[in-house]
Amino acid sequence: MxxxxxxxxxxxxxxxxxxxxxxxxxxxxxxxxxxxxxxxxxxxxxxxxxxxxxxxxxxxxxxxxxxxxxxxxxxxxxxxxxxxxxxxxxxxxxxxxxxxxxxxxxxxxxxxxxxxxxxxxxxxxxxxxxxxxxxxxxxxxxxxxxxxxxxxxxxxxxxxxxxxxxxxxxxxxxxxxxxxxxxxxxxxxxxxxxxxxxxxxxxxxxxxxxxxxxxxxxxxxxxxxxLPVRKKQKAQKMISRYIALIERKQPGSGRRETLMHRRDEKGLLGGLWEYPGVDASSPEEMRQAFSKEWGLEIRPVGFLFETEHVFTHRHWKMQVYEALPEKEPPDSDRWCWADVDRQAEMMIPTAFRKIQEYLAEPEQLRLV
Ligand code: SF4
Structure with missing residues (x-):
């Protein structure tokens, strides 16, 4: 036995x-x-x-x-x-x-x-x-x-x-x-x-x-x-993102509105609203990527601030730029103009919290 x-x-x-x-x-x-x-x-x-x-x-x-x-x-x-x-x-x-x-x-x-x-x-x-x-x-x-x-x-x-x-x-x-x-x-x-x-x-x-x-x-x-034994986790990938804050005055009321983009349903932050951004390493690369990826023509006009967000396997370093639209955004439900009140109602991931706070109270952030 x-x-x-x-x-x-x-x-x-x-x-x-x-x-x-x-x-x-x-x-x-x-x-x-x-x-x-x-x-x-x-x-x-x-x-x-x-x-x-x-x-x-x-x-x-x-x-x-x-x-x-x-x-x-x-x-x-x-x-x-x-x-x-x-x-x-x-x-x-x-x-x-x-x-x-x-x-x-x-x-x-x-x-x-x-x-x-x-x-x-x-x-x-x-x-x-x-x-x-x-x-x-x-x-x-x-x-x-x-x-x-x-x-x-x-x-x-x-x-x-x-x-x-x-x-x-x-x-x-x-x-x-x-x-x-x-x-x-x-x-x-x-x-x-x-x-x-x-x-x-x-x-x-x-x-x-x-x-x-x-x-x-x-x-x-x-x-x-x-114990337990675990093989080494994959290293986190650092990604340089360029985010464009594209603004206009609301026709009629004159309130400031920001252009928002709804992310693809599949993949990271799928289906959520974001301040549009691309993987890039300079404002010029950002401009070209906006045009190539979305047919959106923009002109970056000034650096605002840097922010970052850490996901499970990636780390976004975001350079936030003010940008002007060179022409109207594509006519699709993936794009919309939203003032700060509407943004507060939208599903915007925490990765963009600092940007959202900046738009709600831009002066305060500049003083920090
Ligand atoms: S099961 Fe976990 S907590 Fe309990 S004696 Fe073993 S190692 Fe310690």
């Missing part, structure tokens, strides 16, 4: 769930079993800290209390609620999936149907199915990868698909059969997430407080600090 491995102990999930039931955070999405609400919270929590999500979640639920109200709302209203939360494709997919759900006649109840919705991958499908329906599915995100790789002292690169499969296998093997939400898959999924968020954190995990300290192979072998 092969010997049972010492670590982790066979029933570690029982100790984990016992700890969770005694000691977990009271979060708004933990007070419901409504799959719609759990789904929205899971989408908001992707790449975003819990503290940042709580306020957005509450407002979203006030504005769109059920899947029907979300499906009926215009996309711009949904994006407006999302403003500042980042990764806007999440909001667009949420809106699209809400319409799919209404077409299905209600929130789906099988894993496969949930997984087929727009913007839902293995992780979210597993999370919604296990948390809302207490059904057996693994939900493996970055937190869970870290916890399990330490628990098993797993020394492979966790970003590799084979590692994810292995870890998902261990998580799945230990899904408890309990039929109550407090003992079954619902509690297990949330307990793993909670342990990763509160105890088995990336730096300085609180092993002395961990319900799995007697199970943890990394702790027993003294290798906690080396």
């Amino acid at each position: 092969p010997e049972e491995p010492l670590y982790p102990g066979k029933d570690w999930q029982d100790r984990l769930i016992g700890w969770y039931n005694q000691d977990h955070r009271d979060l708004p999405w933990r007070r419901t079993r409504d799959p719609y609400r759990i789904w929205v919270s899971e989408i908001m929590l992707q790449q975003t800290r819990v503290e940042a999500v709580i306020g957005y979640y509450r407002r979203f639920m006030e504005d769109f209390p059920d899947v029907e109200s979300l499906a009926e709302a215009p996309l711009d209203r949904v994006l407006k609620d999302w403003e500042g939360l980042g990764y806007y494709s999440r909001a667009r997919n949420l809106h699209k999936a809400a319409r799919q759900i209404v077409d299905m006649g209600g929130f789906p109840e099988t894993y496969e149907e949930i997984r087929s919705l727009s913007g839902i991958g293995d992780y979210t499908a597993g999370a919604v199915w296990s948390i809302a329906y207490n059904r057996p599915a693994a939900a493996v995100d970055g937190n869970v990868l870290r916890v399990i790789s330490r628990l098993y002292a797993y020394g492979e690169d966790i970003l590799e698909p084979t590692a994810r499969r292995q870890i998902t296998g261990w998580v799945t093997e230990h899904i408890p059969p309990g039929t109550s939400y407090e003992e079954g898959p619902c509690a297990y999924t949330q307990a793993l997430m909670e342990l990763g968020a509160m105890v088995c954190v990336p730096k300085n995990p609180r092993c002395e407080k961990c319900p799995l300290k007697g199970d943890c192979r990394a702790l027993a072998e003294g290798v906690v600090k080396t």
